[in-house]
Amino acid sequence: MNSDPIVIVGMGVEAPGGVDTLPGFWSALSSGRELIGPFPRDRDWPLDELFALGRLEGWAPVRDAGGFLDGATEFDAQFFGITPREAVAMDPQQRVAMRVAWRALEHAGINPGALDGDSAGVWMGVSTVEYGPRVGSVNEYSGYRATGTALGAVAGRISHGLGLVGPSISVDTACASSLTAVHQAASAIRAGECDWALAGGVCVMGSPGAFYEFSKNNALATDGHCRSYAADPTGTLWAEGAGVIVLERQSRAQALGHRVYGQLLGSRVNHNGSGAPIAVPSAGAQQRLIEDTVAAAGISADDIGLIEGHGTGTAVGDPLELTALAATYGNPDRPDGPLLGSVKSNTGHAQAASGMLGLIKVLLCGAHGAIAPSLWADAPNTEIDWDATSLRLAAELTEWAPRANGLRYAAVSSFGVAGTNAHAIVGLPVLEETNHG
Numbered sequence: 001m002n003s004d005p006i007v008i009v010g011m012g013v014e015a016p017g018g019v020d021t022l023p024g025f026w027s028a029l030s031s032g033r034e035l036i037g038p039f040p041r042d043r044d045w046p047l048d049e050l051f052a053l054g055r056l057e058g059w060a061p062v063r064d065a066g067g068f069l070d071g072a073t074e075f076d077a078q079f080f081g082i083t084p085r086e087a088v089a090m091d092p093q094q095r096v097a098m099r100v101a102w103r104a105l106e107h108a109g110i111n112p113g114a115l116d117g118d119s120a121g122v123w124m125g126v127s128t129v130e131y132g133p134r135v136g137s138v139n140e141y142s143g144y145r146a147t148g149t150a151l152g153a154v155a156g157r158i159s160h161g162l163g164l165v166g167p168s169i170s171v172d173t174a175c176a177s178s179l180t181a182v183h184q185a186a187s188a189i190r191a192g193e194c195d196w197a198l199a200g201g202v203c204v205m206g207s208p209g210a211f212y213e214f215s216k217n218n219a220l221a222t223d224g225h226c227r228s229y230a231a232d233p234t235g236t237l238w239a240e241g242a243g244v245i246v247l248e249r250q251s252r253a254q255a256l257g258h259r260v261y262g263q264l265l266g267s268r269v270n271h272n273g274s275g276a277p278i279a280v281p282s283a284g285a286q287q288r289l290i291e292d293t294v295a296a297a298g299i300s301a302d303d304i305g306l307i308e309g310h311g312t313g314t315a316v317g318d319p320l321e322l323t324a325l326a327a328t329y330g331n332p333d334r335p336d337g338p339l340l341g342s343v344k345s346n347t348g349h350a351q352a353a354s355g356m357l358g359l360i361k362v363l364l365c366g367a368h369g370a371i372a373p374s375l376w377a378d379a380p381n382t383e384i385d386w387d388a389t390s391l392r393l394a395a396e397l398t399e400w401a402p403r404a405n406g407l408r409y410a411a412v413s414s415f416g417v418a419g420t421n422a423h424a425i426v427g428l429p430v431l432e433e434t435n436h437g
Helices: 022-030 047-051 086-087 092-107 145-148 152-162 177-190 209-216 252-257 283-297 316-327 351-367
Strands: 006-014 121-125 170-171 196-203 239-248 261-271 307-308 340-342 408-417 420-429
Touching: 006 022, 006 092, 006 177, 006 252, 006 351, 022 092, 022 170, 086 145, 092 152, 092 196, 092 239, 121 152, 121 177, 145 152, 152 170, 170 177, 177 196, 177 239, 177 261, 177 351, 177 408, 177 420, 196 351, 239 252, 239 351, 261 283, 261 351, 283 316, 283 408, 283 420, 307 351, 316 408, 351 408, 351 420
Parallel strands: 121 170, 121 196, 307 340, 307 408
Antiparallel strands: 006 239, 006 261, 196 239, 261 420, 408 420
């Protein structure tokens, strides 16, 4: 195992249901609270048409439900030195990412206002959304739309606002984006491209387009819930969210007195390859990815006590993922098999930010010494033989004892609709205090 691993020393989060603090997020997770709510009424979306899609032949119904950020339309432009007109022209993902990155730095004990000229890097997972007027038209925001719509500006705005001069890269591997960003940031630190980095993901929907797409594909939750790994999955449910972590080497954290919330022991990214249609997951590719990540982490698969899976609640995706997880982590001879869950059961599927919300969930579980329950776990998916695996769904808040070396071990998965898969393994130290907000 690496004697000077990459560690996580701070984090910030925004999740549906008005959650914008780490204690608030942990409260929702530990109590098994669903953070789903009705569609926002302040975005000028064609809701009457949206809720009528189920009347079209071959389309699934769209319920008045999703995981939406309460503060997505709010932004203190003056605080970040941005004019009001430019702020309105900016993709809201840029705005949310800036403020969550600021909170992550504060959580790490780093003064965000004293970083000008620092060579830190920024990697942010993000995907295209339809926000604002078309760029190819004359309107009052013309001239601001080049930076306002560029995916690269999500990472770029953070770097620019803080004065960071290291690598600044937005990552789009669809729903695997934020874990891919973490993987790339850690690789850059190991390569000496930067001493530390911010990494994360953000999703704020500029339009309800994702609901249209999955209604037509009959993969959208028909009951307004995301039933991860359940026997009665009805489809996925779209959501928004943002999460950012602060990464550096353990030696640097110790020298600066930063609290370590987790060690990033290994991460890997791969692709499904050809064969099935591009949007169909591959159990074989996922299994190869997990095996490669375990090898990179230098631990045994039997050390993993918690798996934060992808768990989209779809009839196709969940069984394939469960097959790969059971083959790698579900050693039937283990007396204490790993517990499995998905934050999507609480929040819905936050797309490019989903892996980061899952990773922060894991970090909070480690900090509090307890595994949060995954919703809808009382009736597990029937497509795999649970008697043949030690894998179990986390149905209730469960005390999580560390291994003999004082670490708890967890794995996090994310899979993108374009075939990219990402997996990470973290070691979670026992923290002396229990107030981690």
